[in-house]
Each structure stands twice: as C-alpha cells, then as structure tokens.
Amino acid sequence: MRAMYFGGDYNPEQWSPETWKEDAELMQWAGVNLATVGVFSWSNLEPRPGQYEFGWLDTVLDLLADHGIGVDLATPTASPPPWFSLKHPEALTVTAAGTRLTHGSRDTYCVCSPAYREAAARICSALADRYAEHPALTMWHVHNEYGTMCYCDQAAAAFRGWLRYRYGDLDALNVAWTTSFWSQRYSDWAEVMPPRATQYLVNPAQFVDYRRFWSDELLAAFQEQQAILRTATPDVPVTTNFVFGNWVPVDHHRWADAVDLVAIDNYPSGTGLEPEEQTAFAADQARGWARRGEWLLMEQASSAISDGKRLATKEPGRMSRMSLSHVARGSRGALFFQWRASAGGSEQFHAAMVPHAGQESRRFLEVCELGGLLGRLDEITGSEVEAEVAVLWDNVAWWAMQGTHLPSSELDYLEAVRSAHRQFWRAGVGVDVVHPSADLTPYRLVVVPSLYLIDPAHAAVLREYVAAGGHVLITYFSGIVDPNCRVFLGGYPGAFRELLGIRVEEFYPVAETELADAGKARWWSELLGPEGAEVVDVYAGGPLAGSPAITRNSFGGGEAWYVSTQLEDAGYQRLVETICRRAGVELPNLPDGVEMVRRRQDGTTWTFLLNHGAAEAAIEIDGHDLVSKGPIEGVLTLKSGDQAVVERSS
Amino acid sequence: MRAMYFGGDYNPEQWSPETWKEDAELMQWAGVNLATVGVFSWSNLEPRPGQYEFGWLDTVLDLLADHGIGVDLATPTASPPPWFSLKHPEALTVTAAGTRLTHGSRDTYCVCSPAYREAAARICSALADRYAEHPALTMWHVHNEYGTMCYCDQAAAAFRGWLRYRYGDLDALNVAWTTSFWSQRYSDWAEVMPPRATQYLVNPAQFVDYRRFWSDELLAAFQEQQAILRTATPDVPVTTNFVFGNWVPVDHHRWADAVDLVAIDNYPSGTGLEPEEQTAFAADQARGWARRGEWLLMEQASSAISDGKRLATKEPGRMSRMSLSHVARGSRGALFFQWRASAGGSEQFHAAMVPHAGQESRRFLEVCELGGLLGRLDEITGSEVEAEVAVLWDNVAWWAMQGTHLPSSELDYLEAVRSAHRQFWRAGVGVDVVHPSADLTPYRLVVVPSLYLIDPAHAAVLREYVAAGGHVLITYFSGIVDPNCRVFLGGYPGAFRELLGIRVEEFYPVAETELADAGKARWWSELLGPEGAEVVDVYAGGPLAGSPAITRNSFGGGEAWYVSTQLEDAGYQRLVETICRRAGVELPNLPDGVEMVRRRQDGTTWTFLLNHGAAEAAIEIDGHDLVSKGPIEGVLTLKSGDQAVVERSS
C-alpha cells in the first residue's frame, strides 16, 4: 500500500459489538484506511496476570480487515493494569519530591523497573504471536507518547549505570558536572542521585544528564519491544508517537534513528494564526527528525484545542487546513485521536472524528470530506519538500535552557526558535528544522536562535559552512556553554566569537528595549563589542544606548549575522527578509494570511495554499487543483478558510 | 422554649473563672439565650487518655443556667488532643500526595480510623452521661463543620467497603467508572484506591464517588454520636453545623434527613452587596435542605469577613441586616462565632461579640441592639417563607463540575447558580434553592443552572412538571452526564433535549461573547440547533454569529427556556423578568438596594425590608414595624443601612 493514511485511534473496548459494526461501516464511508487499536488495552487484554482475553480484539481486527481498514496495532504498555501496580508497588512512579503516585490515571510506572520491563515484554510478545499474520496488520505502534519520568531508587540505580558508561570513571564525572562547586565532589558511584528535591538550585549538568539518561532508558525500552515485533514480522514497520512538551525527556533526534517511521502527536494551542504556525513548526521539526524524509501525523484533534484556559473549538475548515499543513510538510497522512468520542473517562471531552452528537454532525461531515481529499493526494507521497533555509533545534539545548539559574526567567528557547521560524513561515519561505549536527550544505541560510548549549564540533561545522559561502543568522545567548553546561570563557558567545567577529562582555536582561532601526525588542540585551564585524543596528535607549545590537561579519565566502536581543515580529520580519535577499533565498509574494508550501518530484510540483485569512485571496499560479479538482489558469482565488493543492508538471 | 435563638460559640476554657462571671452577666445584658459550649474542648475535658476534667464545665453550665442562658452542648470530636495523635499516628490525616499531617491546627484526624471513632464515642458518652439532666442543656452540637478528607490506607479500605455495597460486584464498578479507558479495569477489590496523586487526569467517576463515600462515612460518624445522645436525652435535638465550600465532601441534602435541625455556618466574603447576596443564597439553600422548614444560623462573624486578601470589617448596621436576612429566610435565630475574642491562638483576629476592645465598644453595642430586636421576633418562628420560584442545586453535580478534564477551566457551577439566584434576589422575588429530587409542584418557575450531572429520574420529574404547565429555565452545560459521569450521547443536553426541543452539536468555550438582544455573556457558547424550539436570541459575533443562543419550547402545558451561555447581569436580569411575567411570578417594585422577603402564617404576614443602598428609600406598605416599634401607614421610609419587619394581619 502506497497511500495517504487517514484514520485515528480506535478504542473498541469502550463500546459494544453492535457499535463495532457501525464503526467499521462509518469508517469505510469516511475513507478511513488506518486505525490505531489497543493503545490503552492492557487491562482488557490481560485482566489478570497471565490470563489473556484476545477474543474481542480478534473480532475487531477481523471486522476492520473485512472493511479494508488497516490496523496500526499498539502494544498497551503505556498503562499497566491495576493488578500490576498492586503486585509491584515499587514500579509506581515517584516524583522528584518523593511522592509515590497511585494508579488511577495513565502512565503510572517507572520504566527502570525490571518488573515493568518484563511484564511489558510479555504482553508485547503475546500480541506479536497472535497477530503477526493478521491481514489487517499494517504497522506496529509501540507504547504511547514516551515521556514519563521517575526519581525512584530503581531509576537512581539505572542512572548510575548510564553515567558509568558515559564517563568511565568518577573523576570524569566530577569534571563534567563541575562538582568542585558547592562541595558536590563524588567519591563513590553510590553517592550519585537523580536531581530530586533539594535545598536550592540544582546542578545544571546533573539536570541535563538526567534527561539524557532518561531519553536513552526509554529508547532501550522501546527497542526491546521493537526487537520482539521485528522478529515476529520483519516487514511491518515499527513506530511510536513522539509527543511535544518541555516536560518530555526524549531526544527525538536520536530516537529518529531507531523508529521505522517518525510519527508525532500534534496538539497546537490557541486561537487565530497561532495554532497554524505551531503546526508548521511541529511538522518542519518532524521532517528534520525524519532526515528530510516522510513521517506521519499520528494524532491530532478533530476540533477543540486548548488555549490554556479552555478548549478552542476549530471553526469549519480549520481541521482540514491543519491536516493539509502536515501533509504538505511530509506527513504520510492525517490521523486523529480518536475515532469515537468516549462517553466516560478522563478524556470524555476530547474531540473525536465521531463526536458525542454522532455522525449527523457538521464535524463528521468535515471528516468525511477530508477523507475524500486525502484519497486524491496519494501520488504526493515520496516527493521532496522544498526548503532553502534551515533553523537549528536541539532538545538537549532546550533542557539546558530550563535551568532556574539562568540570568533571566524570561529566556524561552522554544519561543526564540518559533519566532525565528515564524518570520519565514509568514514570508512563505520553506524551512527545515534540523539538529546542529545536520548536513548544512543544502541550505542557502542557516538560523541559530538562542542555541545556549552547543558541541564545539557542531560549532566548527557551522564555521566551515559559512567559510564555504553559507549565510548564518545567530541570535542572543547562543554558544554560551558546552555539552557539560560549562561556559566557554573569554567573552560570549564563546563558541561563535570568531565566526561572528564580536565579543560580548556582559548580559543586560531587560523587560523590553528598542533598536534604532529594528524597533522594539524583549527580554534581553548584551554589551557587545565588534571584533571585525560591521555594526548593522544599535540600541536606541537604556544603559546600552548607542551600543551595537545587530552585527554582520564577512567570514570566508559567507556572512554571519548576530542579533543580541529578542526582536519583536515587525522588525524581525524586515531583518529576515534583508538576510534572505543577501543569501539568495527566494521570497514569494503572498497575500496576507495565506500559507504556502511546495513539494516536488520528478519534474512535478505540488503547491499547497492555505488561506487562513479572513479575506478572499488571489494567488498567481497555473496547474490543476487537487482540492477543487479543476484547472487553475493564471490566478487561483481562495475564499477565506479555503485551500488548494496545485499540481504542475514541467 | 419557642424563641429566636441569640448567642454564639463560647469558649470558657480560654478564660479565668472571674471572666466567666462577667461573661454570664454580659450575655444576660445582651439578650443572649443560647451559648454553644465545648466545640474544641477535648484536650481540656480529657487531658490524658481516660482522665476527665469536667469540673470547669460544670461550673460554666451552672453559671449559664443561673443566668437563664441555654446551652448548645458540643461534642469536641473535631479535634482530638495531642495525646491521641501521639498514641495513634495512623489516625492522622494523609493528603492525596501522601503527606501525613501533624497536629498543631484543628481537624487532624481521619474519620475512617477505628481508634478515632472509638475515642470519639467515649468522649461523647461521657458528656451525655454527665450532662443529660443539666437544666442548661438545650441542644446537642455534634462535632464541628464536618468536612475533613483523608487518603490514608484506612480510608482506602473503607472506600472499598462502600463501593462493594454500592456496586455489588466489580463488573458494575468497571462499567460505572468506564475503566475501559486508560487500562483501569479492576480485577480485584484490593486494587481500587482513593483518587490519590497520580500521573495525569483522575478518573472523573472515581473522583465523584470518593466524595459521595466521604459524605456517607462522615454521616455514619455523626450518627454514631447522635445515637448515643438520643439514648441519653430523647427529647433534646441533635444537630451539627454545615459548612460551605467546594472542598467540603458533604452532601447536605442527604444529611438534612439525619439532623434534627439543619444548622449552617455562614461566612460570606467581599464588600458592597456581594456578601448580602451570598447570605441570601446560603439561607435559601439552608431552607431547601430543611425541606422549606426552619433551620438555624449556627455561626456568623460579628464583623470582619474575608474578601480573599483581607478582612473586610462590617460597617455599622450591616451585622444586624445580615442577621435579619437569615431570620427572614427561616433561621430560628442568629448565632455567632464567638462570644469573646481570643487573646491567643490561630483565630485571635476572628471577629467576636465582645471584641478585644471589650464591652465598651461600638461592636458590642450593636450586638446588644440586635439581641433586643430578635427578642421581639419570637412570634415569627414557624411561619412560612414565600417563594414562587425554585432554583435547583446539587452538591454532587458540583463535585462533578470540579473535574479538571472539562472543556473550560472557567466553568463555575457555584457562580452559575448564584448568578441565577442573584437575578431574583435583586428583583425581590422569593426563591427556594432545592435539590433536583424536590417536589416542584409548589412553584410557578423552576431554574436549572448548569446542572452538568443529573439522574435521568430527576430529569423525568422536570419533564412532567413542565408538561403539567410549569415553566423552566435551563442554562448551558446542563444535563450532560449521568450520575456515573457518562455523557448522554446523541447531542447535548442529552437529559433535556426533548423537553427543550433543541440539539447542541459542539461546545464553543470562549472568554466572552455577545447576544443580539441579551448583550454580553461569558465563558461559554454552544452550536445549537432547534428541534421544535423557537429561537429567542442569537449570537451577535464570533464563530457562532447568527446561530441560536436562547430558545423557548412549548412542552405540554408549560414552557422550557434554554440559555446556552453565561449571561452578564444586565441581560440576565431582563430575561429573568420576561420569564417571570410569562410564568405569572409576581415582580415587586422595589427601590435600588432594598431587599425584601415575606413570611406568612395564619393570615399574618411579615415583610422584611433591608436597605443596603446608600440612599434613603421609600416603600409603599402598611402595618406595624417590629424594628422601630411604630405603625407604618402607606409609606415606610428607610434610611441607608436601616431595616424594618412590617407585620400585618389580614
């Protein structure tokens, strides 16, 4: 099967067999071709230790197969049954403050617990044995949204093992963690602890290493199941769904090497353009993890998205545009959580493809329309997404930026990167979001927003990239510490001073400031002296008035820009356009509120155009629109909320 | 004795015997006829296990009896002495996060602890034995403000016992709690836990059941003491003081069947009209629990009431008006916490009848005046409070609305009900606040604000009420889930769709919105389609512009209104007046800021008029004013802050 996936999580255990039949028919009607089954079914599959109940799942899988619907079969290991917790209280999660959590929600286990790992392998094997040959089996979905952390003694022991492997001996650990500060020098491995609740500021290197360890430990758990499943079904891809959030101790860049298909759950928040922009960023990240290849949107909401206080219901059309935004950026389809809205339970108000109101609803109608549209986009799979610009992103640097000891509590790595990405998104310029270790040669411009922590080897790659003619834009508080969270001494930004031709003596965190040319800025300013760079803009007020704020340095065949503060959008936008022009990045001319992404393969291009704006928009383009199924000659007119996928062969 | 009670909590253990004598004389002077003694006296009555010291209490009770003051004698079980906690650490409260609390405040015990229950029964028996025949004994006051929750292992065991009784077998529990979601299916009773700290969202049915269980467990503890006291003194009423607050796991409606007299502690907060309105609502609730009969204001503050940040001192007159507001609504009197302000301890700044400044104070003067006034209102006891409107209120529905998984964190059941009640209060229309199971036949109009959880049987009663000619006003997010917190499927509001003639497809939580006619609204809107109902008002902007917002449905002989958002006061007031007119509810014509309540018995009416406003007010009325002790002919003139009780016999 080489097709766009359409469907979502399906939880038949919540419904009667009569509903199963109705579901299969409705799915078929809506164009669903992939259902994720079994994600939280452990207590229904193994209601007592070692006692399995597969009958209901057999029936459901047969029914789906009969209706031509593939199954992304999940191992249910994200939530052990209550009997497991009662039998193994030592496997329950412990918080940093020492509270042992109780079951009654989901994900209440410690992945470092041997009892948990054994039980997980058993249920995984049982599923593999039973369904390896099932005709519906399309994909394996291991676990769900890996990310649960724990601070228990079993986790502490595993952490020590990981540290021994990483550092070899305690002396190396003591150096890496700067334990000479605050009398933290270790004399025995047994003394090393997770960053549990402590008196005052935590050791920043210990904090980051605990997340690195946790990412590796979760990955090991994933790979144990993957090995079982691969043995049973060598040809069925095995994946898991990545989840976003600053609490997630998963280095997705490393994980992407392990999964057969990068898959993400994307729940953007807010109203207006904000969730659209978040979606573009998430999708560009996913493609970066997939090394510019294909990936899959495993979960999204059919409607309500949280804006912090309340669920913001998606207006008509938004669900389709958001789905297309993912597909445009390389997703192999659009899946949802979940098929049918739960009557009870903690997520009973989570949006679904079939809402509480049932199939006779505006929501289900739009689902069906989307299913139809995706069916017409199969040929796009495998094509390349155009991008001349790369924005660097590193989960590990993010963890380092979560330290509470930094000069300002306002520093926000995610927003620093998103705001950089936003300027290109608004300008209609395709962007890859990639890891600092990525191959940069395909790009005309590389953007490095607030990359606080960086490996000197990656800084060297960036230097070579510019020397060879590349363009780079680096923003404030970048290149400050090495992977052990130790400052590069002699003047900031230590890792990039030579490349940028500048030296920063002191940080001046501020609520807001202003630049002579680029206008308003926030959070941060720096006392900066050029050492070869040209001053492009200066601070217009405050203690740094007249002092350099933005610089440009010729380095080898390329140019390196530095912005020492968090620009507001208006000035940021202008600056980015200036840099694009100097770097030869194409700037399309788009109406306000219209998003554009272009894909290409073998002489054919597909241009995705999404009108998020309130007004009708006209775009100059020729080709065939796969949405309206009609030809476009010269000008495409998109009503507010509408979309097009214009195919053109050269 | 058939009289208005006047007095309050009296804590002689904090004072010297010389002060006791002064107290008895001052009480007599002020008109006090009931003192609540012994509420927190356990460590003074039983300073060591089994070693009693009753001497001081004998003296105090004799002294009060000698001065003609009755005693509401309390069992001191709300706070075990320190020796008890040291001997029974397992009886100390444990929080949901597992912290075992220490004594050093009050209420630090778990009601599920057998050791606690035994000790409580012992001290209760000792008091009953000693004072059964005491001439001062007027009433028994069991415990104090029942409401302390606990999550310890003893509580868990008791919870399991309660669940076994409620559900019979685990299969029924699994269905009721929707444990098919998130792998929560139980295979053994031992696996079931209180909703302790867990990883993520708690199971909503478990959350509500834990409060139901807790209410029943506290009630059992109350009834154990009540049985002891009834045996000792069959003719002395036994009560306890209900306390308000979203943290209180007590279903007052059920409890009201058990107590001999409904009694409440009422501590409204804020400044201006807000505390007056809260008082009216609390008093109307109390009367509802008392099945429209008499009840008792057991505690209020003589002065300062918290507005969250600070104590707001009651201006001259407010204490009296607030006391009268309770009496007007059925209270058998006005009692205070406490008689004499404590010199030390955690509530040393709590207002008192005799403040720190002593009897030579404005505050004590007003107390004496109030005592005099209440003495003239004895004949009112037993009369009926007029009310043509019922507002439904259900503590269990409130608990269900406290779920953190709901579509908006702004949904506030208490405010939804209070704001409905407020419109009638402002219009001078008498309201009963009653349980959904109440007999609705006495009312011309029934209001159902945001009744998220409802028993289908109660929904049926409402349907019959309207079919028989009644009028009903139901507001947004009502009739959504059944008592197991499971959604009524097929379109909201499942329990009321037929009655209302509408179907809601989706919720649109919002910060604010606007209606074409009713004006501004908050928190919520709904995508609503009429199925027989007439559209009365529509949304005026946003994604639902033009879509129905308020509807009216003819159903049998009556009418059912629906409002799909939280109206602001101005529009809400107009709507309520419109509905009142259609329902034949009398709308009196009152000056701004004047509150009115009417009582009647055997051809006599008493009209309570309280002028909370800043201006003098004139009200057309005839009769005899029990406050000013003069005749009213045609027009009563009330100065700002003044009050009247106009008696008129037909």
Next chain:
Amino acid sequence: MRAMYFGGDYNPEQWSPETWKEDAELMQWAGVNLATVGVFSWSNLEPRPGQYEFGWLDTVLDLLADHGIGVDLATPTASPPPWFSLKHPEALTVTAAGTRLTHGSRDTYCVCSPAYREAAARICSALADRYAEHPALTMWHVHNEYGTMCYCDQAAAAFRGWLRYRYGDLDALNVAWTTSFWSQRYSDWAEVMPPRATQYLVNPAQFVDYRRFWSDELLAAFQEQQAILRTATPDVPVTTNFVFGNWVPVDHHRWADAVDLVAIDNYPSGTGLEPEEQTAFAADQARGWARRGEWLLMEQASSAISDGKRLATKEPGRMSRMSLSHVARGSRGALFFQWRASAGGSEQFHAAMVPHAGQESRRFLEVCELGGLLGRLDEITGSEVEAEVAVLWDNVAWWAMQGTHLPSSELDYLEAVRSAHRQFWRAGVGVDVVHPSADLTPYRLVVVPSLYLIDPAHAAVLREYVAAGGHVLITYFSGIVDPNCRVFLGGYPGAFRELLGIRVEEFYPVAETELADAGKARWWSELLGPEGAEVVDVYAGGPLAGSPAITRNSFGGGEAWYVSTQLEDAGYQRLVETICRRAGVELPNLPDGVEMVRRRQDGTTWTFLLNHGAAEAAIEIDGHDLVSKGPIEGVLTLKSGDQAVVERSS
C-alpha cells in the same frame, strides 16, 4: 593591619594551579587584600571520610601570602560532601511537608543531627590545626549564611529540649501557646511537634518559637566551631556572614553578641533607586547589630542583581557607589562573591570581580578603580556614623507578622520599616536601625513602624524615653501582641495606648484609603478614638471618613505620634519632615537623587556624597575629596553617577 578590606570569595578548587598564579597577580593589581577561601570546599578537603587533601589549599594560601593578600579562612560546613549524606541519610533536611531533601545543591543537612555536628567539628578542628600559624590567616569565616531549617525527628527532639529549658514545665508552655484553643493542650513533652504541615492555620506562638529555637540551635552550632578556632588562634577574629530574607530563622540581634565582627551578605534587588535604598537600610541594620560599631560587608555582587524575574546588570559606577554606601555606614570594606566567575555549577551566572569575559573588561576595570579608592579610605575606619534618629527593627516581630492568620495578607513588616527608613534616607537624615531593647538616649527621634509583637519591658523603655523629652513616631498595627503572640486586651495598641493617648476599637483593612492632609495610604486603617491625644489628620473617605487617622500626644517632656495606616511616600515624607523639625533633627538641603552620610572622629568629619540621580548636582561643602583627590571650596559638583568623600578637620 588597620585597613579597609577589599576582595571577595575565592574558590581555587574550581581552577587550575596556572590560574591560581594569575589570580594572585590580578588580585594584587586590583588592590585586593582579603580573600575568603574554602567556603564550600569540604568535599575537596575531605573527599572521603577522614581522608584529607590539604595540599592544594596549602599552595593557594602560600601564594596569597606571598602576594600580600590576607585570607578569611572558611570552615566548609555549609555543605557536607555526598559521602556524608549517603552515610547519614538521617541528617538530610526534611521539609515541613515531610519531604527528605537529597544532596545535589547546597546546605542539605539538619543542624540538629549529632552526626552532622560531629563531622563539622572534625573538619573545623583539622583546618584550625593546619592553618593556625599560616601568615595569610586574617579572619575565620565559620560556615556560610546560616539559615537552613528542618522539621525532622531530630529537630523535633531538639525543639522539645529547648522548650523545656525556656518554659520549665508544660503548664507554662500551654499558657504561652494558648493551647486551650483548638484542643491543643499538651499532657506530655513527647506530644509537642515542630510546626509541620497540618490541616489548617498553625498555632502562631508555636510558629514563632520554632524560629526562636532554630536561631539558638544554629548559634550553638556556630559557637561550637568558634570555640575550636579560638582555642587554636586566640587573636584571630571569628565571624560568619549574616544573610537577609524572611525565610532566615536567625535573630541577628542576639547573634551579634557572639560573633567577633558582624558581617553581612547584601544582595539588594531591583532597578533605579530601589537597590540603593535597600543597601542603606541593610547597612544601617548591620550597624545596629554591631551596636553602632564597625562591621563588614562580606558579600555583594559586582554586577547583576535580581529584580525577581531577571538579573539587572549594574550600570557603570553603581558598583562603586553601592560599595561606598556600605563603607559610609560603617563597613570595614567591600567584599564580593566572588573573585572569578565559575565556568560551571549552579551559580555560573553570578556576577564576579573577574567576569567570564576575563580581565579585559569594563567590569574588572571598575573593580580595580574601587580597590584604589578604598586604599585611600583607611583612616576612616573606627570613626562614628552620625545618626539622630533610630528606627526599631526586630526579627522576632517579623516572624510573628508572617502568620497567615492576620487580618490582612497585605501587611508587610519589612516594607513598613523600609518605607519609614526611606523617608529619612531621602531627606539625608542619618538613621540607626536598632533593636527594641536598644539604648534610646542618643536619639532625638525614635520610629516604631508596625511593631506588632513587643515585650512590655521594651514598651516601658520607650515610655520612659518620651517622658524624658524624647520624640516617637509609632505606626499602625504596633504593640498588638506580647512575645507569646497574645493580644494586649482592652483596646489596641495595647502596649502603647497610654503613651499615645489613643484607643483603637477595630481594624479596617483596606486596599487603599485617603487622608485629608497626608493624602493616599494603603493596606490598613483603624477606628481610632483619642484619649488625650490631639488629632492631626483624619480619614477623607470610606467607612472611616472624618475619623482620626494621625494623632500626637504630649507625654511627659516629649511627644508621641501615631499613624494608623501605611502612608504613601509623598505624604509620609511631609509628615516625617514635620516631626523632624519638632524633634530638632537636622534636615540637610540636598539635590534630588543625592545621598549623604556623615562620619566623624576626633574633630574630623567625612561626608559621603553619592549622586544616584540622572543630573549633575551641586552641593555646598568645603574640604578635601578623597575620591577626586582634590580640594573642594564652597561647592562640590558631582556628575550623574559620581561620588565624593569630603574630609574636613575642625
């Protein structure tokens, strides 16, 4: 050596021996003459139990001695090494909620742990033995910033011991703590607990006593080390660095008797004039603790100071002015944390004398200039700081004001005292901040801001002071409770009614209010009746409109003023100037933004003038400026940010 100290914390264990040499030379260059070494070196000095590594410290101390730099040698007991925590888990801090903290930060020990006390004495003795004769040894620095609290069982046992000593028997404790309230009466010492997490409001007397106990317990720990060090080096002063903060359970007034030199760490926060004002207050407090003698600024930041959200970098000149502000008020010098900015660890972004940018930096240049200036101020040491006004401050009263049971959550003792101090600071009037037990005879005016808790003996001293002709200004919520937190009955402010000639019946906490003459006020108002006092100002609105707000009472030969609310600065300033004039306190005429402090000795005066303002300022004065090294004849002109120390001999 009789000199101004200049230098700071030096942590050589973080650096290589090559850097040590560079450090010694740079220190010499900068004029450093005192380095605090070893503060957190325990795990480097004793990496395994009983196994010492002194070699590196020998080298460093020799090097410093060779460069003429004295050493303030610290005992490293503020942070035990990880091996200690592993060996003695019972010595780890436990929070009030029962969480046992883990090492990984600093200060993770309970001072009540015998194992900790023994280990601390051992390392202290080892240091004393080794370095008693070292030529660099100038001062002993015991521990660091004493202040860590704990609620473990060992702390509970020690608390009981302290209570037995304080109260003798349980009856006395029961009276002092008002345990008759809420059934808290103790029948056995074993029942008494620290104020751990409890159900509701904590007993206020227990809360305050726990802090008193903790202060004494920490002091005992300090004195154990002091005794060891004094035995080894009878002539070397022993001190420790006091730290500010409402969390610090240290009664500095009592401690000041024990240390050989009062030393403070001062980290003011904010921007503009606020940190300058905080500095003046902190320095005046330090001098009060030093009984008007000399003291030492042990730590300050060379630059960034937190404003809550972010570090506010000190503009050029501010570091010098702030240093001089301390010296002007009696500090024996200006020391910093720390010499060289750490590359790693939790305080890697803490400001330092040598920043990350290195010695080629604006910051280090200003450090060198300051070193030069301090070198010219040696002769000032030992001179008296002029002050005609005393402001009372009591740490114990502060703890009592932290109760959550007070009538307003806005009451803020620190701000009440600071705002009083601020009015004099702005007016250029010298102020001593002293304890209520201080000798008041040297002062023309004594200010008593919101002194909620007071010993009646101290109130008597104040009465005698006024009777003998003194002037006093007392502000709202003063004299309310005795040292056991029991209210003085009969009318507020019980301890001062006679002196003030007033009686307060009730408190009226408010958000804001207004006075007829003094203008706007905040937080608080009082229903006040004069009993002999003259009404100076009245409330201009609200429920107390027309009622007295400010009064003045003639008492013996003096005058006693009362202000019943928290005045805003403008009105407060005018009132303070009026009172100064009546009390004969000199009011200098200073330009806006210029701070002045005067010192004198043997006929010589030194006038410190700091221009914090944005404009150039001219001040009439004659003498010799030690900053500019030139004569001043008639008028001193100070540019914005500049400073002068004008010496004049009579």
